[in-house]
Amino acid sequence: MDQLQPLWSPVRLTLELASVATLCLLVVATPLAWWLARSRAKWKEVVATIVSLPMVLPATVLGFYILILLGPDGPGGALANLWGARTLAFTFTGLVIGSVISALPTVVQPIRNAFAAIGDRPLEAAATLRASPWQAFWRVALPLASPGLLSGAVLGFSHTVGNFGVVLMIGGNIPGRTRVMSTAIFDYVESMQWREANILAGGMVVFAFCVILSMILIQKRFEGSGL
Amino acid sequence: MKPSIFAVACGLFAAALAPSAMAAQTHVAVAANFTEPAKEIAALFQNKTGHEAILIFGPSGGFYAQITQGAPFEVLLSADEERPRLAVENGFAVPESRFTYAIGKLVLWSRVLDVTDGQAALEAGNFSKISIANPASAPYGAAAIETLKALGLYDALQPKLVQGSSIAQAFQFVDTKNAEIGFVALAQLYGNSEGARWLVPEKLHASIRQDAVLLKKGADNEASKAFLAFLKGPEARGVIERYGYGLDIYAAREPAPAR
Numbered sequence: 025m026d027q028l029q030p031l032w033s034p035v036r037l038t039l040e041l042a043s044v045a046t047l048c049l050l051v052v053a054t055p056l057a058w059w060l061a062r063s064r065a066k067w068k069e070v071v072a073t074i075v076s077l078p079m080v081l082p083a084t085v086l087g088f089y090i091l092i093l094l095g096p097d098g099p100g101g102a103l104a105n106l107w108g109a110r111t112l113a114f115t116f117t118g119l120v121i122g123s124v125i126s127a128l129p130t131v132v133q134p135i136r137n138a139f140a141a142i143g144d145r146p147l148e149a150a151a152t153l154r155a156s157p158w159q160a161f162w163r164v165a166l167p168l169a170s171p172g173l174l175s176g177a178v179l180g181f182s183h184t185v186g187n188f189g190v191v192l193m194i195g196g197n198i199p200g201r202t203r204v205m206s207t208a209i210f211d212y213v214e215s216m217q218w219r220e221a222n223i224l225a226g227g228m229v230v231f232a233f234c235v236i237l238s239m240i241l242i243q244k245r246f247e248g249s250g251l
Numbered sequence: 252m253k254p255s256i257f258a259v260a261c262g263l264f265a266a267a268l269a270p271s272a273m274a275a276q277t278h279v280a281v282a283a284n285f286t287e288p289a290k291e292i293a294a295l296f297q298n299k300t301g302h303e304a305i306l307i308f309g310p311s312g313g314f315y316a317q318i319t320q321g322a323p324f325e326v327l328l329s330a331d332e333e334r335p336r337l338a339v340e341n342g343f344a345v346p347e348s349r350f351t352y353a354i355g356k357l358v359l360w361s362r363v364l365d366v367t368d369g370q371a372a373l374e375a376g377n378f379s380k381i382s383i384a385n386p387a388s389a390p391y392g393a394a395a396i397e398t399l400k401a402l403g404l405y406d407a408l409q410p411k412l413v414q415g416s417s418i419a420q421a422f423q424f425v426d427t428k429n430a431e432i433g434f435v436a437l438a439q440l441y442g443n444s445e446g447a448r449w450l451v452p453e454k455l456h457a458s459i460r461q462d463a464v465l466l467k468k469g470a471d472n473e474a475s476k477a478f479l480a481f482l483k484g485p486e487a488r489g490v491i492e493r494y495g496y497g498l499d500i501y502a503a504r505e506p507a508p509a510r
Binding site: 088091092094095096097109110111113114192193196197198207210211213214215216 | 310312313315316337379380382385387388412413414415416420423424427428429430431
């Protein structure tokens with residue numbers, strides 16, 4: 025049991041990171057997805073493309089630019105100055121920012137699709153019943169889009185758990201602070217501690233299996249209920 | 252004069268043709284920190300022997316895992332002596348072929364602080380983060396820890412340590428100024444005059460021996476054996492030294508003594 029102790033710290037940190045990142049992702053992605061689904065602006069697909077870029081860029085490239093973004097010469101450094109730090113790299117906050125940027129496309133997409141699938145009619149009906157656009161959004165659109173929101177949250181959470189390249193590039197591998205599961209596994213493989221690597225990797229496989237299975241079940245359930 | 256020019260031309264023509272007639276290829280797995288010198292050496296090697304060395308760059312630990320799974324590498328230029336030794340021990344490499352091709356030199360480097368007197372800078376501790384390579388997997392990282400311990404500063408500086416997964420990443424943290432100061436390889440500063448540096452005295456840490464070994468896959472390959480022989484030769488050693496590595500005096504002797 026003592027041998028497993030060092031394995032717990034990256035697991036706990038990963039779960040904390042993924043939870044915080046998922047919350048931030050929902051806050052950022054929901055209005056963005058709403059705008060992308062409803063706006064008639066011609067340049068909205070340009071924005072959609074920019075949001076999708078992290079999906080295509082190699083993690084090392086993305087990670088390198090996030091490292092510069094977080095650094096003393098970037099906006100992250102300016103932000104860190106507010107509380108007297110030099111950089112956001114090597115911090116939990118930095119990892120959250122990196123995770124949100126890299127998982128954004130996977131979260132925006134299902135939510136946008138869900139909003140688009142609602143169509144104009146339920147919102148027009150709400151308007152005829154004197155609902156303000158704000159009320160229509162909260163009471164009609166959001167509940168109707170909840171399967172999409174749920175998919176987005178699950179995907180964002182699991183993307184963050186599986187995120188390796190970006191975290192490796194900006195984390196600095198500090199035990200208990202920035203050493204998450206994926207980088208811990210990499211370390212164990214690199215230093216030939218394959219037993220520890222196997223345990224963590226095995227846990228990740230089980231986790232991924234559960235996530236994908238629950239996604240499929242959620243989808244089936246909503247399809248069954250006529251949505 | 253004319254006949255001699257003709258003879259020279261014929262000679263050049265023959266020289267150009269001759270090696271290619273028996274040219275072969277070898278696949279060399281090269282530790283990432285040795286990327287630039289390896290490219291130069293491979294070019295010189297091809298000019299001289301006509302053989303082609305196809306270089307694959309990556310982390311030594313990753314290479315070792317791949318070799319145990321039958322990767323098609325014929326030569327390994329590792330960043331340490333551990334992996335080549337293990338490759339021999341576990342039957343993936345030719346035992347007598349192992350030798351030290353380069354000895355890494357550790358440097359304290361900064362783009363924001365004056366570290367010309369590294370020991371004083373480390374003692375002053377006017378920085379929030381100090382970057383090193385992962386000591387568990389990268390010899391440069393282990394040497395950095397040994398240095399801090401030898402200076403009696405490890406306990407004081409330990410909370411400020413950030414680790415790159417490789418020496419390349421440790422360099423990146425300092426280069427982007429995310430860490431004010433860090434231990435990098437002298438070879439990484441080749442052609443780079445930026446910032447201030449302090450060459451860590453070699454007595455402060457065990458020497459960073461980078462070993463090469465002929466893998467079983469290349470045991471019968473002419474080009475693989477020729478590449479390792481070339482790596483011990485004066486042209487290659489000139490390149491290695493120019494990039495800021497030390498040389499093992501024993502490696503130049505033929506045959507290399509078993510260690």
